[in-house]
Amino acid sequence: MNKKIVGIVGLLAVIAYLIILYTIKPTAVIYGIQRAGIYAAVALPMALILGIVHIVNLAHGEMMMVGAYITYFISHSLGLDPLLAAIPTGIIMFFLGLLLFQVSIKHTLKAPELNQLILTFGVAMVLSQTVNLIATSQPRKLSLDYVSASASLGDISFGIYDFVFPLLALVFFAFLMLFLKKTRFGKAALAVGQNPRGAQIVGINVQLTYAVIFAIASMLVGIFGSFFLTKFSIFPAVGGAYTMKSFCLVAMAGIGNLPMVAVASLILGFAESSIMSIPHGASWAPMIFFVLIIVVIFSRSLKARG
Amino acid sequence: MNRKGISLMLILLMAASMIFAQGGQDSDTIKFGGVWPLGDITGEQASKAAQVAVDEINANGGLLGKQVELIVIDSEFNPEKGAAAIERLATIDKVDFFVGVVSSGVHLGQIPTLKTYKKITMITGAASHLAEEAIGADQEWYFHLHPWDYNQGASYVEGWNAIAEKYSEISIGRWFLAYEEGAFGSASFEATKALFSDMEIDGEPFLSAAAGGGDYSAVLQRAKAYDPDVFIWAGYDADALPLLEQSKAIDFDPALFVGAPPGWPADFGESKLAEDVTLYGLWAPSLNEISEVSAKFYNGFIAKTGTEPATYFAPLGYAAIQIIAQAVEEAGTMDQDAIIAELKKIQYESPTGEVISFGPSNIISNQGIRNQKILQWQNGVQQVIWPFEQATSEPKYPFTPWSQR
Numbered sequence: 001m002n003k004k005i006v007g008i009v010g011l012l013a014v015i016a017y018l019i020i021l022y023t024i025k026p027t028a029v030i031y032g033i034q035r036a037g038i039y040a041a042v043a044l045p046m047a048l049i050l051g052i053v054h055i056v057n058l059a060h061g062e063m064m065m066v067g068a069y070i071t072y073f074i075s076h077s078l079g080l081d082p083l084l085a086a087i088p089t090g091i092i093m094f095f096l097g098l099l100l101f102q103v104s105i106k107h108t109l110k111a112p113e114l115n116q117l118i119l120t121f122g123v124a125m126v127l128s129q130t131v132n133l134i135a136t137s138q139p140r141k142l143s144l145d146y147v148s149a150s151a152s153l154g155d156i157s158f159g160i161y162d163f164v165f166p167l168l169a170l171v172f173f174a175f176l177m178l179f180l181k182k183t184r185f186g187k188a189a190l191a192v193g194q195n196p197r198g199a200q201i202v203g204i205n206v207q208l209t210y211a212v213i214f215a216i217a218s219m220l221v222g223i224f225g226s227f228f229l230t231k232f233s234i235f236p237a238v239g240g241a242y243t244m245k246s247f248c249l250v251a252m253a254g255i256g257n258l259p260m261v262a263v264a265s266l267i268l269g270f271a272e273s274s275i276m277s278i279p280h281g282a283s284w285a286p287m288i289f290f291v292l293i294i295v296v297i298f299s300r301s302l303k304a305r306g
Numbered sequence: 307m308n309r310k311g312i313s314l315m316l317i318l319l320m321a322a323s324m325i326f327a328q329g330g331q332d333s334d335t336i337k338f339g340g341v342w343p344l345g346d347i348t349g350e351q352a353s354k355a356a357q358v359a360v361d362e363i364n365a366n367g368g369l370l371g372k373q374v375e376l377i378v379i380d381s382e383f384n385p386e387k388g389a390a391a392i393e394r395l396a397t398i399d400k401v402d403f404f405v406g407v408v409s410s411g412v413h414l415g416q417i418p419t420l421k422t423y424k425k426i427t428m429i430t431g432a433a434s435h436l437a438e439e440a441i442g443a444d445q446e447w448y449f450h451l452h453p454w455d456y457n458q459g460a461s462y463v464e465g466w467n468a469i470a471e472k473y474s475e476i477s478i479g480r481w482f483l484a485y486e487e488g489a490f491g492s493a494s495f496e497a498t499k500a501l502f503s504d505m506e507i508d509g510e511p512f513l514s515a516a517a518g519g520g521d522y523s524a525v526l527q528r529a530k531a532y533d534p535d536v537f538i539w540a541g542y543d544a545d546a547l548p549l550l551e552q553s554k555a556i557d558f559d560p561a562l563f564v565g566a567p568p569g570w571p572a573d574f575g576e577s578k579l580a581e582d583v584t585l586y587g588l589w590a591p592s593l594n595e596i597s598e599v600s601a602k603f604y605n606g607f608i609a610k611t612g613t614e615p616a617t618y619f620a621p622l623g624y625a626a627i628q629i630i631a632q633a634v635e636e637a638g639t640m641d642q643d644a645i646i647a648e649l650k651k652i653q654y655e656s657p658t659g660e661v662i663s664f665g666p667s668n669i670i671s672n673q674g675i676r677n678q679k680i681l682q683w684q685n686g687v688q689q690v691i692w693p694f695e696q697a698t699s700e701p702k703y704p705f706t707p708w709s710q711r
Contacts (some may be wrong), residue, residue, distance in 0.1 A: 027527055136350070137345040138347045138543075144551075147551045147555070148552075148708075151556060152555070158556055159551075159552060160555075241517075280527055282511050
């Protein structure tokens, strides 16, 4: 069977599943979209770094956490709504990403991958411990009226604010696709991602490209942190789980494949919300995540063999 | 001088300096060694409150004519660091008494070291009965202020039954417990089922924000469908506000909305979502209205730190120092047996609104507080609604619907 037919059959199966799910448990579909939005928004910046700079950034979740804390302090001290504070946060995170790249990441670009992992893990520890020293481990949360906005569908009430995450993911996705496909710098970055030596030969400044891409990813994950703060409590260790989920989603999608990151996020979001809609199923949601990862890795290795 | 002579002289000098150092310490100060998690609000405030007590004692002339010193080490919620702190306080700082601890896990790590030194110890946290089993019977130097988990459970049953009996409109027949899926939440669910076995109980786990979760939509939808009289969630302070926001988003407002985290976010009361939320605790600032000791502690804490005590671990930290100090004064000596004898007789009027005395619990000989209080957020303040003799307000019932906020 050719790839196109497999794709169409797969798509029809997914649509049929969602229709059945919606009929039985409409909230599972709603929550699935919302969860997928969170996953996609946080994983897209990591996919950008991995696709172009070829670094697995284990400090990704911690960068999100730092962005959330910056927004918290801006909002708390200036009375600015966190969604507006996302703008200065994004700018600060861009330069923080640039600084981080210059001070640490760039020195390990040619080092073995294990060194890169250890370095970014170290950066993650430094970031979380620094925030712990400054802000303590006490959770912080801004109480915002609009986060509780609700809608009804028949007898079911559900929160509608969380749709902000799929919207954010769409904005990130559109921005990245336009940036990479339509701008001169973006095209150069894609070339660097595919073949850094070749790109250097044709006159592209590879080091600058890496630095700017890392900074843009830091900016995006910082903005995600601002949105994250609106819904969740923040504390210094909050980022770790999101590093892991982002990394696994990017691994599922394939290195640097931004559209597949969105698809992987949807699969994970719906799988988790489906299992959570079953009584006592919430405990199984983390398991679903690992099962999906194992299935993907297993099918990839089978494909590679055959 | 030959080598032997120099060595002998050095040994004598070292011995003399150690004797003088010890002698100086004995004559100058009485030392308390405190171990709390300083990065967490519970430990941070407990240690500061203990310092408030030490300052008060010194301002009143000290103990037995000596100044009192408090040395605090951060446990960082780490059992190994908690145990190492006890070792250091005993051997290097040479403290006279141990105070502290918030977490049962840390305390379990400390217990073997505490048993090595057997100094008088006043524990402000560690509710798990596993810690009590690890301490074992006949450890007369060990005093536990905080109620054990089974004490807390028994007091919840007593409290809710008393409330339902006094206020006939309050119904408590049908319960739903949302619990974080770790050891704390799961144990709370099992304990609730056992304690309230004559009532209808259901529950559902959730992944706490502290463990990378924070989405309570599924569990709240299940709770809403169950339509309980009492909804309780057992998680952590990071879950508090998001859980309320998501309850509001799905329009879930049970008649009694109870939160049972170990601590609350410091500014929780400022949110209008906090109104009518019921909780368990040992102390609230509203006790200042009925207890002079509470008011004195509260004002002293604010004067020293510039912040309000936000958790009951603060008055427990304060009480731990004051109780030992009172026993030392009564004993009139630093002899450990004499102080233990006085501690066993003590009647300490505490900031928690009750007179603390020590008596046997299931295993240990010296258990202090046994009852948790049932409190409720009313106009941004935690009010005591049970025990009735310490109540600062009537219960607000039912929970104000989200549509009317």
